[in-house]
Amino acid sequence: MKSYTPFVAVFLVVVALVLEVGFAQDTPRSIVTPSFFNSLLPPDGCEGKGFYNYDAFISAAESYGGFGTTGSPAVRKREMAAFLANVMHETGSFCFIKEQNPPSDYCDQNNRQYPCVPGKRYYGRGPLQLSWNYNYGAAGKAIGFDGLNHPGIVGHDAGISFKTAVWFWMLNSNCHQGITTGGGFGSTIKAINGGECNGGNPGAVRSRVNFYRRFCGQFGIAPGQNIDC
Secondary structure, three states: OOOHHHHHHHHHHHHHHHHHHHHHOOHHOOOOOOHHHHHHOOOOOOOOOOOHHHHHHHHOOOOOOOOOOOHHHHHHHHHHHHHHHHHHHOOOOOOOOEEEOOOOOOOOOOOOOOOOOOOOOOOOEEOOOEOHHHHOOOOOOOOOOOOOOHHHHHHHHHHHHHHHHHHHHOOOOOHHHHHHHHOHHHHHHHHHHHHOOOOOOOHHHHHHHHHHHHHHHHHHOOOOOOOOO
């Protein structure tokens, strides 16, 4: 074993601490820990049991720069609280993978860029319930899967499933921008399902807000302004 002078030993400790802090700033791991995430998972009997998992979540989270790493420590924690709050609402606390009793196949026949494939259904799947042919097509193009021909993969592959959620949050909506620039939690509700706002579905809004307040409390931060919509 090598021995170091006191100066060298102190220097190495400082370097290690700097690297550790830098790594923590570039990933939401320090906010959403495995124990925290696992405490959210559903009981036996839910289809989401064994599907949603920390490794799939954190891999997706670290695939998009800025997710949970933008702004002050409080802003970062609010983003993670906001994302998980919407996920918990959309999935019935991680119980559901697929939309329950979808009213349609969510096929927009007018979209020519990502045309529907006959026989395929584009109802909600995954953490943020990815819906509509144009979202499946765009998500597949960005992530690397055939969303139009094989939409069901979002409900079978947890890694892809979480990546569609983070992709939507970061690139296909105003969620990330809203929560990190002062738009508040309400801006994420508008981006995900604006029809719930302004009295459209007060129960759903209340559910999302309750999850958000709960997670902010667990992260030790104030929820901020504009939490409703």
